[in-house]
Amino acid sequence: MRNRPLRQELPWEVAVMKVRKRIHRLLAAAFLLPVAALAQVVGPPSSPAGGINLYTPWFIQGRVKTLQGDPVGGARVTIAPVNVSGGPRSLSTDLQGEFRTEYSLNLESAKELTLDLKVTKKGYLRAHALITFEEAGKTWVIPVTLREAQEDPRLLPQADLIAGLAPRLKKLTAADALSTAGEKDYARGVTEFLEKRSSERAVPYFTKVIRQDASCLPCRTMLALAELDSGDWDGAYRNLAEVFNKMITDRNLGSPEPLVALGAIESWKGNPRDAASYFLEALKYAPQDTLTLQELGRSQLQLRNWGAADEYLGKALAAGAKPEIRLLRAEALLGEDQFQAADQEMARYLEGRDLKKMPLAVRALWMKIDNRKQIEADYGKGKSKGEQALDYLRHPPLDAEGLEPAADEAQLDPILKAVGKTVAQSFVNFPNTSSLEQIHQEKL
Numbered sequence: 001m002r003n004r005p006l007r008q009e010l011p012w013e014v015a016v017m018k019v020r021k022r023i024h025r026l027l028a029a030a031f032l033l034p035v036a037a038l039a040q041v042v043g044p045p046s047s048p049a050g051g052i053n054l055y056t057p058w059f060i061q062g063r064v065k066t067l068q069g070d071p072v073g074g075a076r077v078t079i080a081p082v083n084v085s086g087g088p089r090s091l092s093t094d095l096q097g098e099f100r101t102e103y104s105l106n107l108e109s110a111k112e113l114t115l116d117l118k119v120t121k122k123g124y125l126r127a128h129a130l131i132t133f134e135e136a137g138k139t140w141v142i143p144v145t146l147r148e149a150q151e152d153p154r155l156l157p158q159a160d161l162i163a164g165l166a167p168r169l170k171k172l173t174a175a176d177a178l179s180t181a182g183e184k185d186y187a188r189g190v191t192e193f194l195e196k197r198s199s200e201r202a203v204p205y206f207t208k209v210i211r212q213d214a215s216c217l218p219c220r221t222m223l224a225l226a227e228l229d230s231g232d233w234d235g236a237y238r239n240l241a242e243v244f245n246k247m248i249t250d251r252n253l254g255s256p257e258p259l260v261a262l263g264a265i266e267s268w269k270g271n272p273r274d275a276a277s278y279f280l281e282a283l284k285y286a287p288q289d290t291l292t293l294q295e296l297g298r299s300q301l302q303l304r305n306w307g308a309a310d311e312y313l314g315k316a317l318a319a320g321a322k323p324e325i326r327l328l329r330a331e332a333l334l335g336e337d338q339f340q341a342a343d344q345e346m347a348r349y350l351e352g353r354d355l356k357k358m359p360l361a362v363r364a365l366w367m368k369i370d371n372r373k374q375i376e377a378d379y380g381k382g383k384s385k386g387e388q389a390l391d392y393l394r395h396p397p398l399d400a401e402g403l404e405p406a407a408d409e410a411q412l413d414p415i416l417k418a419v420g421k422t423v424a425q426s427f428v429n430f431p432n433t434s435s436l437e438q439i440h441q442e443k444l
Helices: 011-031 158-169 180-195 199-212 217-230 233-249 256-268 272-285 290-302 306-318 324-335 339-350 360-384 412-428
Strands: 040-042 052-066 076-081 089-092 098-106 113-120 127-133 139-146
Touching (some): 052 127, 076 098, 089 098, 127 199, 127 233, 139 233, 158 180, 158 217, 180 199, 199 217, 217 256, 256 272, 272 290, 290 306, 306 324, 324 339, 339 360
Antiparallel strands (some): 052 098, 113 127
């Protein structure tokens, strides 16, 4: 069989082969590029740097919890970028209360990332925060606190705290380290916050002020109150803590407002002892401050320090506290076994109003006072008739027929040893168990 002569390639076939080789080389070079080079995307011809736009990731992670630190699962999280284009994202927290997302932004157009964050769940107040991140490529963790929609009636309402502190900070001057440039933005923030009742619109103005006047502690306190009202409890706590730290280094910069706000937050978290320490510190700046005195008395009432609670609540009433504080003082007097004084304080609170139309808490406290008064009256009647109090040890009020007391305590030791042995064996023989529990408390 003859070998066929080799056919000579035509010119157009040679050109095709060259093009194929070039394509193969480009593909091979693309697969061998490092990861960082793959992140470069070709942009429009009008873009700077020769049409190459550099994109970098912003990793966002958050954890939603209650005031007591318990995770909140199943909460709806809505995130919307403010300073860059892009629609809102809707996320949901897992069982540990966590959520995650990621943004890729052009470094030429965005040096920082500002997000508008909202968190909602049934049974809780809405949380809202305006957060700015200034560095890309790292994971930013956002703490979010949800408060129960039903406030504890025994504690200071949030609205009363803001109403008691914010008007004090309405007008600031250069003496408060507020610059001339910051006065206009601060005045706009005050107008939105106190006059138009829009704390969300006030927060950006106050944030702008403290960026240029970082040493203005009253400005930062006002920002914290606006954040608290808008639903950003974590941002409020951070700003108040920063004010407190600066007050420690220089007591001349101090004022009672941030201390009272911190104390109120600690009381909402269930820490009356920590709250009392802030209120005591606030009294050093304003010894006759009504709000401070009443909240210090409230904290002592939670700690069951009846005498101290009576003292501070009495001073608060003398300084002009609301009539509701009389209920707290009546409870403190009841704890001190001063039934008549507690009854008089309750009468001052009622001022002739029909008890049946009062809230349940008021009626319950009145019944406690009335019951203790009745017991005291019955005891006094018994003493006036010469009756003897019962001696449960020597004369037990039981039918002891057929029972004879032991001659000595010799039998007590073996009885106690037998009981102790039985208890010890129950621990030894108890089967090994392991469990993972989650405890949820719901207030109706």
